[in-house]
Amino acid sequence: MTISEQVVTGERADLLQALRRHRGFLRQTVDGITDAQAASRTTVSELCLGGLIKHVALTEERWMRFAVGGADAMESEPIDWVGQFRMVEGETLAGLLDEYDRVASRTDELVATLDLDSAHPLPVAPWFEPGASWSVRRVLLHVIAETSQHAGHADILREAIDGAKTMG
Template sequence: MPRVVPPVADERTALTAYLAHQRRALRVTAYGLTEEQARMTASASDLSIGGLIKHAARCEGFWTDLILQQQRGTQRKAGEFRLAPDETLAEALAAYAEAAERTDAVITGIPDLGQAVPVPQGAPWIPAEVREWSIRWVLLHLIEETARHGGHADVIRESIDGATFDPLLAAAEAWPDPWVQPWAPASPSVG
């Protein structure tokens, strides 16, 4: 896959292509990590790459539920940004892929991006006067949310082993690109 989103012909394609691109960027931060590394926090916060992917899956499911008017609540769950001892990175990635597939299927079935999405009331991050958003707004929000957490994951990954986006992507997708040296795990030191 290319490093950037290809040209787009219309609004729907642009929104879904940019969301897919941000999802891919978040997923690639986990490429080559061990379970221990997926749980590592690189700052004073609870954020870990595995936890960010877990959160992104839950977040995307939350917004898809709102579109379908299958509201399940607005409360964040304790430990949402960390993998629990019984959770694995592979499970978090699979849940994220499943949430993305579900969102994509729902969006494909909606002809009008202006369709209203009822907003849950009472959450402190939602302006009190807002009663509904559009599908368009939800997609833009998912792009923003995914990109924000992708940035967190980039910093965490670089703190873990120095890996950055382009070399990780080149390794994950086996790029034949001569301008990017694909990431490889550090060789264990002998001594």
């Protein structure tokens, strides 16, 4: 059964609604731009709009792997820490958005079915409290916060391209 066939209510519906809203803001920032614009750096940072779409999709996918199988599952695929923020040769904005849609669909299905109280120890990293665990609920809140934060970054980048404002 897919998410579209299920009735999601209560807390799960609220989490999905918040995540979908911020995904929508992020997607709106790239509406109507070219691949060249999506790949362009408009600030002194390495960020570009296409790279932000790619990063948010990769981040959501990794955290949902964590929600299902813990740190080992999250770290089961290598990360290109630099390339995830850039569009590389051969990537298109449409392709990155399609991948984001695939990841989002999978997340939505998991939100409808996972035990929100199930928890896993966080991976060992200097930015995590040693020995801490996160529940699926906490993971979803983190994904919502990441998506929201990067939607704001994207809004700044888009405004520098052509003056368009998504959120202001």
